[in-house]
Amino acid sequence: MSFNIYDLTSFTEWIHNSLSQAMSPGWVTVTEMVIVGVAFLTFYAIVGLFLVYAERKVCAFMQNRLGPNRVGPFGLFQTIADLTKLLFVELVSIRKADKVLFNLAPFIVIIASFMAIAAIPFAKGLHAIDLNIGVLYVLAVSSLGVIGILLAGWSSNNKYSLIGAMRSGAQVVSYELSVGLSLLTIVVLAGTMQLSEIVEAQRHGWFIFTGHIPAFIAFVIFIISSTAETNRGPFDLAEAESELTAGFHTEYSGIKFAFFFLAEYINMFIVASIASTLFLGGWMPLHIGSWEGFNNVMDFIPPFFWYLGKTGFIIFIMMWFKWTFPRLRIDQLLKLEWKYLLPINLVNILLMALIVLLEWHF
Amino acid sequence: MKSILKYFSEIFYGVKSLLGGMRVTGSYFFRPSTIVTQKYPENRDSLVMFDRFKGEVVMPHNEKNEHKCTGCGICEINCPNGTIEIISKMVETEDGKKKKAIDKHIYRLGMCTFCGLCVKTCPSNALAFGQEFEHAVFDRSELIKVLNQPGSQLEKGVE
Amino acid sequence: MENVLNSTVEEQQEYIINMGPQHPSTHGVLRLVLSLKGETVLSVEPHIGYIHRGIEKMCESITYPQIIHLTDRMDYLSAHINNEAVCLAVEKALDVEVPERVKYIRTIMAELTRIQSHQLWWASFGMDLGALTCFFYGLRDREKILDIFEETTGGRMIVSYNCPGGLMYDIHPNFQTRVKEFISYFRKILPEYNQLLTDNVIFHERSKGMGVLTREDAIAFGITGPSARASGFSCDVRKHEPYSAYDKVKINEIMYSAGDTFHRYTARIDEMWESMNIIEQLIDNIPEGPFFVKMKPVVKLPEGEYYQRVETARGELGVYIISDGNKNPYRIKFRSPNFSNLWVMNHISKGNKIADLVAISGSLDLVIPDIDR
Numbered sequence: 001m002s003f004n005i006y007d008l009t010s011f012t013e014w015i016h017n018s019l020s021q022a023m024s025p026g027w028v029t030v031t032e033m034v035i036v037g038v039a040f041l042t043f044y045a046i047v048g049l050f051l052v053y054a055e056r057k058v059c060a061f062m063q064n065r066l067g068p069n070r071v072g073p074f075g076l077f078q079t080i081a082d083l084t085k086l087l088f089v090e091l092v093s094i095r096k097a098d099k100v101l102f103n104l105a106p107f108i109v110i111i112a113s114f115m116a117i118a119a120i121p122f123a124k125g126l127h128a129i130d131l132n133i134g135v136l137y138v139l140a141v142s143s144l145g146v147i148g149i150l151l152a153g154w155s156s157n158n159k160y161s162l163i164g165a166m167r168s169g170a171q172v173v174s175y176e177l178s179v180g181l182s183l184l185t186i187v188v189l190a191g192t193m194q195l196s197e198i199v200e201a202q203r204h205g206w207f208i209f210t211g212h213i214p215a216f217i218a219f220v221i222f223i224i225s226s227t228a229e230t231n232r233g234p235f236d237l238a239e240a241e242s243e244l245t246a247g248f249h250t251e252y253s254g255i256k257f258a259f260f261f262l263a264e265y266i267n268m269f270i271v272a273s274i275a276s277t278l279f280l281g282g283w284m285p286l287h288i289g290s291w292e293g294f295n296n297v298m299d300f301i302p303p304f305f306w307y308l309g310k311t312g313f314i315i316f317i318m319m320w321f322k323w324t325f326p327r328l329r330i331d332q333l334l335k336l337e338w339k340y341l342l343p344i345n346l347v348n349i350l351l352m353a354l355i356v357l358l359e360w361h362f
Numbered sequence: 363m364k365s366i367l368k369y370f371s372e373i374f375y376g377v378k379s380l381l382g383g384m385r386v387t388g389s390y391f392f393r394p395s396t397i398v399t400q401k402y403p404e405n406r407d408s409l410v411m412f413d414r415f416k417g418e419v420v421m422p423h424n425e426k427n428e429h430k431c432t433g434c435g436i437c438e439i440n441c442p443n444g445t446i447e448i449i450s451k452m453v454e455t456e457d458g459k460k461k462k463a464i465d466k467h468i469y470r471l472g473m474c475t476f477c478g479l480c481v482k483t484c485p486s487n488a489l490a491f492g493q494e495f496e497h498a499v500f501d502r503s504e505l506i507k508v509l510n511q512p513g514s515q516l517e518k519g520v521e
Numbered sequence: 522m523e524n525v526l527n528s529t530v531e532e533q534q535e536y537i538i539n540m541g542p543q544h545p546s547t548h549g550v551l552r553l554v555l556s557l558k559g560e561t562v563l564s565v566e567p568h569i570g571y572i573h574r575g576i577e578k579m580c581e582s583i584t585y586p587q588i589i590h591l592t593d594r595m596d597y598l599s600a601h602i603n604n605e606a607v608c609l610a611v612e613k614a615l616d617v618e619v620p621e622r623v624k625y626i627r628t629i630m631a632e633l634t635r636i637q638s639h640q641l642w643w644a645s646f647g648m649d650l651g652a653l654t655c656f657f658y659g660l661r662d663r664e665k666i667l668d669i670f671e672e673t674t675g676g677r678m679i680v681s682y683n684c685p686g687g688l689m690y691d692i693h694p695n696f697q698t699r700v701k702e703f704i705s706y707f708r709k710i711l712p713e714y715n716q717l718l719t720d721n722v723i724f725h726e727r728s729k730g731m732g733v734l735t736r737e738d739a740i741a742f743g744i745t746g747p748s749a750r751a752s753g754f755s756c757d758v759r760k761h762e763p764y765s766a767y768d769k770v771k772i773n774e775i776m777y778s779a780g781d782t783f784h785r786y787t788a789r790i791d792e793m794w795e796s797m798n799i800i801e802q803l804i805d806n807i808p809e810g811p812f813f814v815k816m817k818p819v820v821k822l823p824e825g826e827y828y829q830r831v832e833t834a835r836g837e838l839g840v841y842i843i844s845d846g847n848k849n850p851y852r853i854k855f856r857s858p859n860f861s862n863l864w865v866m867n868h869i870s871k872g873n874k875i876a877d878l879v880a881i882s883g884s885l886d887l888v889i890p891d892i893d894r
């Protein structure tokens with residue numbers, strides 16, 4: 001059996017068919033769920049560890065440093081060493097903390113990010129569920145994480161944590177709006193909420209090019225507001241190292257802290273994936289009009305690498321933000337959202353609707 | 363109308379200033395030649411400290427195992443922390459006279475603040491600063507050093 | 522304060538939070554007791570003394586040359602200038618005129634110290650605001666000055682280069698070329714600082730109009746240094762009461778009138794430019810000659826009281842010596858700039874957010890060991 005790396009539908013179908021031959025349909029579903037679960041867990045761990053390493057390297061190079069360079073070649077195993085160390089760190093129990101919520105919070109954060117990853121199309125025919133309301137699902141699930149942050153802040157019995165959690169609550173709730181509206185701009189253009197179809201619709205040009213200026217504005221707004229939604233710098237007010245020491249996870253140690261830490265990076269990966277799927281064509285190679293030769297060369301690169309490349313590019317931009325800008329204050333953060341991003345976004349959707357109605361897009 | 367213009371010019375200048383900042387960090391990112399990190403234990407062989415670097419106080423000895431310390435104790439008096447302690451002994455010179463000489467010049471590295479007063483005030487230039495800087499030890503008693511080497515003599519002609 | 526503690530949360534709606542002694546943005550072991558309402562700061566109560574080493578008392582039992590190694594450790598970022606203050610006071614008391622060469626070298630070293638102190642301040646101020654990259658750029662450039670120090674004095678931060686009557690050693694032969702190299706390098710780098718932080722719109726939002734200190738308040742609280750000059754209080758000792766070689770150079774006193782965080786920031790950035798100008802006026806004209814005056818082995822000050830003030834990177838440092846004719850001072854008192862600058866914090870940060878408090882305390886540029894001494 002040979003697989004086409006440009007279209008993995010045959011691969012997934014082959015797994016399904018061979019399982020169906022071996023067991024009853026009920027068991028097939030269960031087995032497939034387990035396979036997907038294990039695959040995602042592995043993927044999750046690898047992406048998380050690699051992103052931590054990448055962030056440290058990127059910021060080091062921006063700051064005239066070398067970054068991790070001791071464990072393994074170019075320090076590649078540094079994060080694995082760090083994780084191993086975190087596994088052995090004592091889990092300090094906090095006096096007068098709400099034990100149940102305190103222990104529950106990291107799991108909520110990590111489960112929310114885990115659920116969101118399921119709907120993302122990694123390559124043609126390679127995604128766990130292809131919901132017909134994929135965009136809505138991702139939006140809904142990714143905002144669950146804030147509950148974990150609020151719980152962590154509340155249950156820690158620490159004023160710094162509480163301030164961090166409250167900031168995070170206000171921040172995520174308001175920036176959710178911008179994320180939703182900027183994605184809606186693309187939904188208006190694509191005419192569907194199904195992620196696989198959105199990707200397919202970008203066969204002849206990515207939405208950021210075909211959608212004229214509104215799509216570009218939506219892209220910029222999405223990058224800004226999704227950075228805020230993932231609590232990353234310059235919007236890292238929930239952690240705000242120089243003000244609140246570590247914000248909502250001040251009291252966490254060991255593996256529970258590692259969960260928060262990993263979830264932050266996975267969230268970044270998810271929003272970058274969504275951005276690349278909706279604006280940059282997901283796994284779709286770069287096609288320019290009728291340049292046949294160029295398009296063929298682009299088609300030669302497997303879609304999974306296109307996807308990884310685009311996601312990596314957006315993650316790099318988000319890291320670039322974080323390591324350049326000073327942090328905003330909470331009222332300025334809300335001002336940015338309600339006075340600038342939201343009005344621009346609303347006008348932007350109108351413009352996009354107009355463009356779609358008049359069929360000005362390519 | 364004016365306020366609308368202001369609204370958009372604020373956005374424009376804001377974005378412009380942000381891009382200016384990103385240009386600085388971005389330009390360093392793509393120029394790895396500007397990295398200033400030294401890989402310390404690896405570059406140990408090529409690492410040269412400045413000659414005046416104050417690593418520790420040493421007592422230079424010449425090839426005949428002779429030093430210049432007369433045991434006068436001026437460094438001990440001048441030291442603000444009691445870092446230096448001089449234990450002297452009486453020796454008999456060739457012409458039969460008894461003379462004070464140094465037995466042990468004790469230097470407690472752990473207490474030294476590297477003010478340089480001992481080196482500066484020494485009348486016979488017996489002390490100097492060494493460039494050694496890797497002083498970490500597992501036992502604090504190893505930081506108490508005897509500067510004059512065993513069996514060393516006072517150099518001829520130093521009073 | 523007691524009211525707050527005795528009343529219930531429902532009545533008072535304020536809560537108290539301890540910022541420090543271990544907190545990333547207090548730059549040392551300063552403890553600020555904040556009373557907050559939501560995120561708004563109602564009052565700040567600084568608690569000091571966590572790094573009190575009794576330097577003034579220790580000075581009473583050691584000789585004048587030995588005091589140098591303690592003043593190094595007060596405000597460790599302007600170690601050279603602290604030492605200079607003590608040396609000038611002792612020289613004044615003994616009526617010793619140091620050679621011109623010493624004056625020039627002291628001035629150049631003091632200005633280099635000022636630049637490196639402001640570089641570190643810029644680095645940590647950026648970090649307070651969340652721009653972590655500033656920290657590394659600031660330290661990277663500071664390293665170049667520290668290398669110059671190390672080559673000449675043997676120490677990097679704790680230089681111990683002054684002694685009553687002159688200098689410990691002559692300058693290194695490479696000193697002049699290295700300083701000139703540094704200045705031409707740093708003149709290119711400073712605009713980058715501006716691009717990265719000063720012009721940034723987020724930074725403007727964070728700092729403009731925050732923590733306004735009026736000229737009257739600055740005088741009333743005894744604020745000195747760049748923080749006071751940003752409020753329009755002309756207090757540069759280098760200009761008003763020149764010591765060392767400052768009477769031979771043209772100094773522009775950096776003055777602003779707004780007195781907010783942003784202008785305290787720009788005042789320091791401009792001071793770096795000004796310091797480079799001062800060094801450039803002196804570096805080629807260092808006169809030949811001895812680098813110290815022969816002093817008696819035991820320095821004894823005649824009975825009396827002596828006062829000398831100098832301009833450190835943070836403000837005015839005063840050294841007040843009472844001598845009873847012995848080799849040790851009878852009493853020595855340092856008027857340290859950070860101590861006075863700290864107490865204005867409550868006044869100017871009331872009603873601001875926690876994030877602004879961090880920015881304000883960063884803009885006052887406090888060095889905690891100098892407060893406690």
